[in-house]
Amino acid sequence: MIWHIAKKDFLLNLISARFIVGTVLCLLIIPFTILINLDDYGTRLDEYHIKTVEAKNQLEQTRVYSGLRPVIIRPPNPLSLFSNGIDGNVGTRVKVDFGNIPALPEGKASQRDNPFLNSFMSIDFIGIISILISLLALIFSYDVFTREREDGTMKLSLSKGISRPAFMSGKILGIILTLMPILLLCYLLSIIIILVSGHTSFAPDQWVNLVFLFVFSILYMLVFILAGAFISSMVKQSSTSIIISLLCWIWFVFLTPALAKNFAESLITIEKQDNINYSLIEINREFWDNLHNEVSPRIEKELGMYDRDRSYWHASGGQDGFFETSGTARDVMEYERRMKAETEPIRIDDADKKWIIVKNRLDDLYRQKRLQKNLLMLSPTGMFEMIASSLCQNDEKALDEFMEDVREYRETLIRHFETNEWFSDLRYITAQPEDEIASTNEEKNRIAATGQVPDSWSNQNNPVLDLEGVPMFSHASTRLLPVLLHQSLLFIILLLVICSVLTILIAWSFNKYDVR
Amino acid sequence: MLKTIIIKELQNHFYSLRFLISLFIVVLIFGIGTPGVVKTIKTEQDQYAQFQQNKAEAFKRVASDNLTKLAIKGTNHQFNPRSNRIISDCNEITLPNKITYSAYNVFGFDVSLGSINPLLKKSHALTWSFVVIMILSFLALLFAFDSISGEKENKTLALSLSNSISRGSLLFGKFISIISLLLLIEFLGVLVGLIIILISGGIQLDAHFILDCFGFLILSLLCISSFTAFxxxxxxxxxxxxxSLLISLSIWLLFVIIIPNSAVYLAMKVFPIDSAYQVQQSIDQDREALNNAAPKGSWSSRDNDPFLPNHELRANLQMSFLQSKKKHRDAYSSDMMRQFEKTRNLTLISPVALFDYSTEAFLGGGYFRFRKNWDDLHVYQEQFLAYFKEVDMADEGSPHWYNPYEAYSTTSQSVDPETVPVYSEKASSFGESLTFMLKYVIILIIYTGVIFSLCFVFFMRYDPR
Incomplete structure (x- = not known):
């Protein structure tokens, strides 16, 4: 009997205006959203390739150990086509720097070249699904009981010996049957567009994640169907039911997530990054003061040289400790070598000092995120989006995992430098062959005066480093489906609980529904 | 007659469930949203004050060390958090809000995250304009969608029209009553917000702020009217x-969700500009060409010897680097702004966008504020450079070889930090805001007028049976 009612409702729904409008809306909006996201993904992928090649070239062209600071680019995740998560908020580039322990990837905060365009929001597939499907679910379910009552058909049906629970289940099943094809169509359409575009393909485990994403979308849809049905069973008229349903919709889909963010942001304060930077600069200044006022005079004294004696033919350097020189006299090079040998370990120690400050802020960021997540339990939409970004592996946990790996890699690299004593190696500051280095400043000046400067006096003419044996970065997500599901287990259980509570409530309230 | 209709409509709505729930939701959002935003603004203002202090200290330290180092130091100007941000944040969090400059150049702009958490998904802040954009626009449609078709179904439309009421005044009466109802809801919400601000004391409630609230109510009235007309x-x-409900919902989705969210995609397809990578490449190419053409020894240097002849070569080379980079970057900056402005124009089809942009200019925030600062900073940079050159010229110990990046060959004197010109943001005048927002307001009014006229035309032929 349930099946009969469901089938009747399904067929009736199929020819209704709302089904047509709903399907057309989905058919227009979903492909458009996917196209936008595909375009975005394509740009990110191109950028990833360009940056990776750049980083690789840069590494391969390194001539001195002090320039060996690999740049790591975080690859875009194909599943971000479905849920963008927080990938758009953080950069993709991490520089392995000995003076700093990286907290978050840097680079453009978004993939867009034009920072002005960031002021426009962009919505992903899951975002649009969570809006459309919830709306459709309510539009189909708000009059599930009231319409039959208004048309007088409910009296008729219930007088024919159909039990109320059966009637109720049949009606709800009918809505599910109507909406399932639309939902399925949305997913299939997007997957087809993605596959046809040829930008990317999914790995087997990603397919499994997608299937689960679909399953949770059904669960999400069910929550709203049941909510609409519950509202319908509580009121007498469809016109009342729709108003309440829609106001509930805007409350749960848009307002609760906004409130959750608002609360999280006001309850947990995040220090302004620029102020943190000033504290870090303070540590840097101590470093440079120590370098100029203590280390340098001491080494000068030991080497018996003065500041004015030091002149460089070709030198370039940076704040991160990079220094390369060529054509410079041997004693000046010795001075530089000893400077680096003494100061680089201090720089690494300073990084640990800075990390305490940076970590503090990072913890605050994660604390704020956790609070927001907890508050999102008040909204099915929030929960659904959290589950989706966890399944698509671009939530804050995936980012943390990546950054942990980067930090570990940095440690490995430093250990490699230490065991090979690269900090005190002459190669740390020059790539010029030792026999071509002028022994004194006078000799350097004499050669320079002849105008016959050897090629090796220019940095760029000297040989590059042999990178054999240098540890390289690799990152593979270790989080498999069970882990991902486990992470959002609370949300999943909560959604299920909401569904069952709503079902019970409907059964209870429909049981005493006045059919007249 | 019109008055009777309006009063009847208002009475009907007052007792309706949707009015009560709507009022509840709006007041609730104002009530629980405002304290959070006020606290956030307060925190950010404190942090900004701290930031300014740090910046001033660094400035003083460098100035009393060496003027050249001050001149070549890249400084960034960031916008202080407006206290009227509670009304609308004007997208200032996501728009470029940091401009980097030195005495030689205004380098560019960037989005400073400040205390924004990148781990939270980007969304609108819960300001008052968010309530208008998200809720009141929705409520306007919710109140208006069955104003005619609902009455037809209840058979009251035929009854009304059988009296000696013109169709025009019936339609207009309904229109006015819905708008005044929503305005009432919003006004009560704002009132709750103001009371909370008054109690918490986070934001100073001065005449200026009240004026902002007033203007905001007028602008939101326009936005509400357009949605009511739709x-x-x-x-x-x-x-x-x-x-009609389905049509209304589709309109809302289109204006509030689809158009704002697809603007970027359209912008990049319809108004493409070079990628940052391409621009960087041409800068690099030019730099390499300049570097190769530079005389040998251009990179030689010696500390404590400003008059080393190589320093002049070096200064010339660095200056030509700056010049070529500036040429590319400035062109790119104006490309980006043009692309952004055109994109905004694309979104003008949505009343929400029109409301957003006019509020932004009215409150003196957002892109309007950025543009003003951007132009002002260019003027300031010229002044700063002129000042620097003047001091440098007076210094006997300087060879006056201007190097925009390094402190080798210009004055190494210290200066009194008080005498150095400092940039400070000037408040925008009302005239400037008005010229910026006038376009949007006029479009919004015409828009509403056109939609309402359409409504009128269709209603004239509407069959009330």
């Missing part, structure tokens, strides 16, 4: 209220 249009287009 709602009534969907009501006269359909024979029954179910269909």
């Amino acid at each position: 709602g009534m249009l969907s009501s006269v287009l359909a024979r029954n209220s179910n269909v």
Whole structure:
């Protein structure tokens, strides 16, 4: 009997205006959203390739150990086509720097070249699904009981010996049957567009994640169907039911997530990054003061040289400790070598000092995120989006995992430098062959005066480093489906609980529904 | 007659469930949203004060060390958090809000995250304009969608029209009553917000702020009217209220969700500009060419010897680097702004966008504020450079070889930090805001007028049976 009612409702729904409008809306909006996201993904992928090649070239062209600071680019995740998560908020580039322990990837905060365009929001597939499907679910379910009552058909049906629970289940099943094809169509359409575009393909485990994403979308849809049905069973008229349903919709889909963010942001304060930077600069200044006022005079004294004696033919350097020189006299090079040998370990120690400050802020960021997540339990939409970004592996946990790996890699690299004593190696500051280095400043000046400067006096003419044996970065997500599901287990259980509570409530309230 | 209709409509709505729930939701959002935003603004203002202090200290330290180092130091100007941000944040969090400059150049702009958490998904802050954009626009449609078709279904429309009421005044009466109802809801919400601000004391409630609130109410009135007009249009287009509801919802989704979210994609397709990578490449190419053409020894240097002849070569080379980079970057900056402005124009089809942009200019925030600062900073940079050159010229110990990046060959004197010109943001005048927002306000008014006229035309032929 349930099946009969469901089938009747399904067929009736199929020819209704709302089904047509709903399907057309989905058919227009979903492909458009996917196209936008595909375009975005394509740009990110191109950028990833360009940056990776750049980083690789840069590494391969390194001539001195002090320039060996690999740049790591975080690859875009194909599943971000479905849920963008927080990938758009953080950069993709991490520089392995000995003076700093990286907290978050840097680079453009978004993939867009034009920072002005960031002021426009962009919505992903899951975002649009969570809006459309919830709306459709309510539009189909708000009059599930009231319409039959208004048309007088409910009296008729219930007088024919159909039990109320059966009637109720049949009606709800009918809505599910109507909406399932639309939902399925949305997913299939997007997957087809993605596959046809040829930008990317999914790995087997990603397919499994997608299937689960679909399953949770059904669960999400069910929550709203049941909510609409519950509202319908509580009121007498469809016109009342729709108003309440829609106001509930805007409350749960848009307002609760906004409130959750608002609360999280006001309850947990995040220090302004620029102020943190000033504290870090303070540590840097101590470093440079120590370098100029203590280390340098001491080494000068030991080497018996003065500041004015030091002149460089070709030198370039940076704040991160990079220094390369060529054509410079041997004693000046010795001075530089000893400077680096003494100061680089201090720089690494300073990084640990800075990390305490940076970590503090990072913890605050994660604390704020956790609070927001907890508050999102008040909204099915929030929960659904959290589950989706966890399944698509671009939530804050995936980012943390990546950054942990980067930090570990940095440690490995430093250990490699230490065991090979690269900090005190002459190669740390020059790539010029030792026999071509002028022994004194006078000799350097004499050669320079002849105008016959050897090629090796220019940095760029000297040989590059042999990178054999240098540890390289690799990152593979270790989080498999069970882990991902486990992470959002609370949300999943909560959604299920909401569904069952709503079902019970409907059964209870429909049981005493006045059919007249 | 019109008065009677309006009073009847208002009475009907006052007792309706939707009015009560709407009022509850709006007041609730104002009530629980405002304290959070006020606290956030307060925190950010404190942090900004701290930031300014740090910046001033660094400035003093460098100035009393060496003027050249001060001149070549890249400084960034960031916008202080406006206290009227509670009304609207004007997208200032996501728009470029940091401009980097030195005495030689205004380098560019960037989005400073400040205390924004990148781990939270980007969304609108819960300001008052968010309430208008998200809720009141929705409520306007919700109140208007069945204003005609609903009455037709209840058979009261035929009854009303059988009296000696013109169709025009019936339609207009309904229109006015819905708008005044929503304005009442919003006003009560704002009132709650103001009371909370008054109690918490986070923001100073001065005449200026009250004026801002007032202007905001007027602008939101325009936004609400346009959505009401759309709602009534969907009501006269359909024979029954179910269909008009679907039309209304589609309109809302289109204006509030689809258009704002697809603007970027359209912008990049319709108004493409070079990628940052391409620009960087041409800068690099030029740099390499300049570097190769530079005389040998251009990179030689010696500390404590400003008059080393190589320093002049070096200064010339660095200056030509700056010049070529500036040429590319400035062109790119104006490209980006042009692309952004065109994109905004694309979104003008949505009343929400029109409301957003006019509020932004009215409150003196957002892109309007950025543009003003951007132009002002260019003027300031010239002044700073002129000052620097003047001091440098007076210094006997300087060879006056201007190097925009390094402190080798210009004055190494210290200066009194008080005498150095400092940039400070000037408040925008009302005239400037008005010229910026006038376009949007006029479009919004015409827009509403056109939609309402359409509504009128359809209603004239509406079959009330």
